[in-house]
Amino acid sequence: MTFSQPLHTLQSQLCSVARKSPSLAKKLHAQIIKAGLNGHEPFSNTLLDAYGKCGLIQDALQLFDALPQRDSVAWASLLTACNLTNLPQPALSISRSLLRTGFHPDHFVFASLVKACANLGPLHVKQGKQVHARFLLSPFSDDDVVKSSLVDMYAKFGLPHYGRAVFDSISSLNSISWTAMISGYARSGRTFEACQLFRETPYRNLFAWTALISGLVQSGNGVDAFHLFVEMRREGVSIVDPLVLSSVVGACANLAVLELGKQIHGLVITLGYESCLFISNSLIDVYAKCSDLVAAKYIFCKMCRKDVVSWTSIIVGTAQHGQAEMALALYDDMVLAGVKPNEVTFVGLMYACSHAGLVSKGRALFRSMVEDYGIKPSLQHYTCLLDLFSRSGHLDEAENLIRTMPFNPDEPTWAALLSACKHHGNTKMAVRIADHLLKIKPEDPSSYILLSNIYAGAGLWEKVSKVRKVMMVMEVKKEPGYSCVDLGKESHVFYAGETSHPMKDEIIGLMRKLDAEMRKRGYVPDTSSVLHDMDQQEKERQLFMHSERLAVAYGLLKAVPQTIIRVVKNLRVCGDCHTVLKLISTIANREIHVRDAKRYHHFKDGNCSCNDFW
C-alpha cells in the first residue's frame, strides 16, 4: 500500500478491505490524517463505519468524539458498531446523548437505535418505548425496516403483543419481519400463536424454523421444540448453518435426556458441525446436565478454541456435580489461558466453594468479581454467597447479608436460610426467621412443611397448629412428584404412589427387600416431610412409594449391570429419600445419579456428592 494514492482509491479501500482488517483500517486512518483530510465528512464517516465493522469500537468512539459535526450517517455507523460488538453500555449512553441533543434521526438511525435498545434487554423497556414514540412522530414513521426492528425489540423484551401491533402495520412483510414475530411469540411461551404464525408464513425457511424451535427451547418447551425439529427434518429443510442445532442440543440438556443428546451429537457430526464453538459449548452442557461429566470433559478438551462459555460450562458442570476442587482448578487454567470470566462463571465458582465449605475462597472470589472484573453482583451472586455462609454454619453473617443486600430477598431465599438454621441446630434464629417467613405468606408448600418442622422442633405447638390452619385455609397442596429413569434405549416416568406399572410386583418386591436390609443397618424412616395428618404407618407407606425410589428400583431391575442409574426428578429430594438412596448405593453396590429441582446428587458407597446439604 502506498500513501500517495488517489482519494477515490482511499475511499474504496476503506469501504471494502478495511472493514475486515483492523490493522489496515488504522493504516488508512493514519494516511487520512497525513493527507490533512481529518474531519472531512465522507472520509470520517466511512472510517467510522470501517472501525465499527472490524470491531475496533474504542477507535470508533474516539473518532466520533473528535468529529466537528455529526450527521445521521455518523450516528448510525457508531450505533451499528456497538450493535455488532454487542456492547450495550456505550450504545445506551450514545442513544441518550443523541435524544438529548435534539437531533432528528433518520430511518437508518432509528433502525440502529431500536436494535441497540433490543440488545440492552428487557430492563430498558422504557427507553425502547421512548424511541418507538419518537419514530412514530418522525417523518419516517412508515419505514418497514424500522418497524421490523421494533418487532424484534419487543420480542426481545418479552412483549410480543406490542410487537404484533407493529407487525400488523407493516405494509410489505418480508422474511425478516415474519421471523422476528414468530421468535417473539415462541420465546415468551406463546406456543400456540408462534405455531399459528409459522403455519401462515410464506417464508418457511431455516430462519423461521430456527426462530420457532429456539424460542420454544428458551421458554422451557423442549418437548414441542423437539417434535418440530423432527418435522423440520422430515420436510427435508437443509441445515446450512448450525444455529438450530445448538438450540436442539440445549433442549436435550434441559430435559436431561442423555440418549437423545447422544443422537443429536451424532447428527451434529454427520452434518459436519462438531468443531463449531457454539455447538461444542452446548454439548458440554448437555453431557454435564445428563451427569456424564467424563463425556463433557472430553468434548471440552478436544476443542481447539475455547471461549468464556466453554470454560464456564465445564466449571459449572463440575461444580454442580460436587467436584469443587476440580472446578476451582479449571478456573485457574481459564485465567492462565487469558479468558476473562463473566457473571455466570462466578455463579459456578461460588457454587463450588459453597459445596466444599471454602468460605474465605468464596468471599475472595466475590470480591475479585467486583474489583478485578467490574461485574455488578446480581441476586444470583448474593444467593450463592448466602448459600456459602449458610451451608458452612456462618449463620449470623448469612442473616446480615440477607438483610443488607441490595435486593429484596424472596421466599426461597428465606427458606434456604431457615433450612440452614435447622441443619445447624440454631433454633433461636430459626424461629425468628420462621416468624418472618410466615408473615410474608409463602406460596410453596414445602415452606410450610419447613415452618411446621421448625416450630415442632422448638416445642412451639401453638404455632404448629397455626401453620396447619393456614395450610388448610390456603388449600396448600404439594405438586405431584415424578421421577424419570434413563435406561439408555428407553426411559420411564414414575409418579409418587404409582402402582400401575406392569412390573409393579417385581419393583415393590425389590423395594421391600432393600427396606428390610436398610432397617437391619439402623434405618428409621423420617416422616417429617409428609404433609398430611395421618398415622405413622401411613406416612411411612407414603415415603416408601416416593417416585425416585420406584424409579431407582426399576433401574436396578432393568439397567445394564454395573452402569450408573440416572434419575431426573421434578421436585426436591426429601430427607428420607436422600438417606434411603445413600443406603441403596451401598447395599446394591451401585452408583446412582439424581437430578432434582435444585441440584445434582451422586450417591456412591453410602455417601452423596452434596454432602447432605441441599
Add this chain to the structure above:
DNA sequence: TTAGGGTTAG
C-alpha cells in the same frame, strides 16, 4: 449506512 434465527446461571 438500517431490520430476523444460536451456547453458559436462574
